[in-house]
Amino acid sequence: MSVASRRIVDHALALEWHALPSSAQAAARNFLHDSIAVGVAGRHAALADEAFGTARLWSGEGGSGFVLARPGERLTTPHAAFVNAYQIHAQEYDCVHEPAVAHPMASVLAVLLAEAARAPAHGTDLLAGMVAGVDVVATLGVAAKSPLKFFRPATAGIFGSIAAVCRMRRLPADVACDAMGYGLAFASGTMQAHVEGKPTLAVQVAAAARSAIEAVDLARAGFSGPQGSIDGPFGYLSLFEDEVDLEPVLAELGRRHRVEELSWKPFPTGRAAHGAIVALRRLIAQHSLAADDVAGFTYRAPPLIHRLVGRRPYAGMSIAYARLCFAWLAAVVLTRGSVDLADFTPDRLADSALLALAERIVVEVDDNPDPAAFVPALGTVSLRDGRVLSETVSRQFGSPEWPLTREEHLAKARRCLEFGGLPQAHDWLVTLIERFETLDDAATALIAVLEES
Numbered sequence: 263m264s265v266a267s268r269r270i271v272d273h274a275l276a277l278e279w280h281a282l283p284s285s286a287q288a289a290a291r292n293f294l295h296d297s298i299a300v301g302v303a304g305r306h307a308a309l310a311d312e313a314f315g316t317a318r319l320w321s322g323e324g325g326s327g328f329v330l331a332r333p334g335e336r337l338t339t340p341h342a343a344f345v346n347a348y349q350i351h352a353q354e355y356d357c358v359h360e361p362a363v364a365h366p367m368a369s370v371l372a373v374l375l376a377e378a379a380r381a382p383a384h385g386t387d388l389l390a391g392m393v394a395g396v397d398v399v400a401t402l403g404v405a406a407k408s409p410l411k412f413f414r415p416a417t418a419g420i421f422g423s424i425a426a427v428c429r430m431r432r433l434p435a436d437v438a439c440d441a442m443g444y445g446l447a448f449a450s451g452t453m454q455a456h457v458e459g460k461p462t463l464a465v466q467v468a469a470a471a472r473s474a475i476e477a478v479d480l481a482r483a484g485f486s487g488p489q490g491s492i493d494g495p496f497g498y499l500s501l502f503e504d505e506v507d508l509e510p511v512l513a514e515l516g517r518r519h520r521v522e523e524l525s526w527k528p529f530p531t532g533r534a535a536h537g538a539i540v541a542l543r544r545l546i547a548q549h550s551l552a553a554d555d556v557a558g559f560t561y562r563a564p565p566l567i568h569r570l571v572g573r574r575p576y577a578g579m580s581i582a583y584a585r586l587c588f589a590w591l592a593a594v595v596l597t598r599g600s601v602d603l604a605d606f607t608p609d610r611l612a613d614s615a616l617l618a619l620a621e622r623i624v625v626e627v628d629d630n631p632d633p634a635a636f637v638p639a640l641g642t643v644s645l646r647d648g649r650v651l652s653e654t655v656s657r658q659f660g661s662p663e664w665p666l667t668r669e670e671h672l673a674k675a676r677r678c679l680e681f682g683g684l685p686q687a688h689d690w691l692v693t694l695i696e697r698f699e700t701l702d703d704a705a706t707a708l709i710a711v712l713e714e715s
Contacts, residue, residue, distance in 0.1 A: 266492035266512060269512055270442070271438040273516055274428060275435055279387075282390075283519070290393050291389075291698065293524050294698065295675060296356075296367075296675065297350055299678035301330040301331070302681075302683075303353060304330070304353055307349060308606070313348045313352075314329065314332065317345045318337065318341075324338070326339065327340075327341065327343065327375075327376045328379050330349055330350075330375075339475050343472050344468040346371075346372035346376065346471070348464050350367065350368040350372060351467045352464040354530055356368045358525050359399065359523055359524055360523075361400070361523070361634055362406075364400065365419070365467065366396040366399035366400060366415075368415060368467045369419035370391075370395035370396060370423050372468075372471040373471045374391055375708070376471075378430070378705035379705040379709070384702055384703075384704065385700060385701035387432070388705075391429040395425050396524065397521075398418075399520075401511045401520070402499070404511050405499065406499075409504075409566070410569075411504070412452060413456065415451070416450065416466035416469065418498075419470040419474075420448060420470040420473055421449075423470060427441075428478065433481075437482060440480075441487065442487065443487020443488035444477035445473070445474065448477055450470075451469075456570070459584075459587075460582055464582075523662055524662075528666065531601060532570050533570075533636070533658070534569075534636060535588045536660065537641075538563070538625070538641055539588075539592070539600075541561065541655050542596070543600065545643050546596070546599065549651060553593075556619075557645060558622045558624070558644045559622065561625050562628050563637075563655075564628060565633065565635075566633060571586050572627075573589075574587070574589060575590040575620040581606045581611065584611055588625055589624065590611075590617070593623065603681045640652055641654075641655065690715040691715075
């Protein structure tokens with residue numbers, strides 16, 4: 263008998279905000295704030311207007327779902343979830359659960375905001391749903407022991423998003439299990455988009471968010487769904503993952519809260535590039551290096567790093583491709599010390615000097631057997647004067663082991679709001695997040711901050 267979906271659902275529905283440890287509550291507030299700000303910045307992501315326009319075509323007139331940083335615009339609930347998820351993920355700036363190799367908040371929060379705009383939801387219920395959704399996405403990701411072949415932020419994201427809505431709305435367990443069955447029917451997302459550097463990655467996350475709403479609505483309407491959605495012979499884990507160890511992570515449900523394991527993204531790039539960016543920045547700062555000093559830079563790291571960001575740069579590459587190309591990202595860092603939202607422009611991507619510098623930068627694979635490892639790694643710069651300098655990376659900046667400070671977190675949020683055209687909302691949003699658990703109607707309060715402040 264398939265029981266995994268019921269265990270996951272029972273965990274999600276039983277989760278209560280006030281019973282969580284203060285550390286989990288603090289993490290939930292932090293990543294709620296971070297994800298909203300990143301979604302606002304996504305208003306100006308590549309193809310964000312096209313994503314909204316397409317969703318408007320599907321949605322038609324009317325609807326209650328609001329879209330981040332698009333004042334007055336409303337879509338039907340599934341399509342609002344689609345656009346918000348696209349905006350949260352499109353710039354590779356959203357938080358990540360590294361062991362799961364997944365971005366839980368992009369789909370989970372998008373779905374909760376869309377559903378909460380359809381009918382009032384208390385702040386504690388939205389927060390509890392969010393924590394439950396992150397638990398589910400991370401559980402499915404951590405259970406996988408083989409390398410990615412499907413895009414886990416989408417394929418696991420739909421199940422976490424369904425669990426999140428079911429918890430926020432306190433739906434019966436049988437309805438939630440049926441909804442998980444339709445999550446299996448709708449689950450999709452391929453790594454081919456990653457290989458080719460296509461905007462399909464963010465679209466896959468957006469589709470997971472849209473389909474999660476549809477799955478829950480079908481279950482609420484009385485459609486029974488497959489009960490072996492997770493561990494059945496043709497369930498999620500059998501179809502989407504090659505090697506799995508599910509029982510140990512199911513046993514941890516309720517004993518640990520995966521929201522505390524999320525990592526911030528300090529830079530709007532693939533997470534696998536962050537360790538190398540930090541190593542290079544440290545070498546620049548410690549040795550006062552300039553781009554002309556560098557003959558080459560090599561980042562030797564676990565296989566996942568090469569697979570995700572080891573691609574080679576080329577003239578005419580897309581923004582989506584460049585965000586996942588460490589060679590190009592490192593060239594930007596060498597020329598201006600960091601990489602931020604404004605760096606991803608057609609002019610920058612066509613800069614022949616940057617491309618020439620990027621050709622001197624490579625990612626090499628070490629012998630780490632862990633398919634989900636980001637560290638340890640070693641950055642080595644070869645200088646034109648013959649010196650060779652190295653920097654070891656043993657932890658990721660933004661991870662639970664090295665989190666952003668409060669000042670760094672707020673600075674990122676401010677940059678995102680400015681990029682999205684809502685700088686005036688910064689202080690109001692900080693205050694709202696601090697009192698989120700007191701809100702009787704969380705979506706209405708958030709809309710007021712983002713559209714009226």
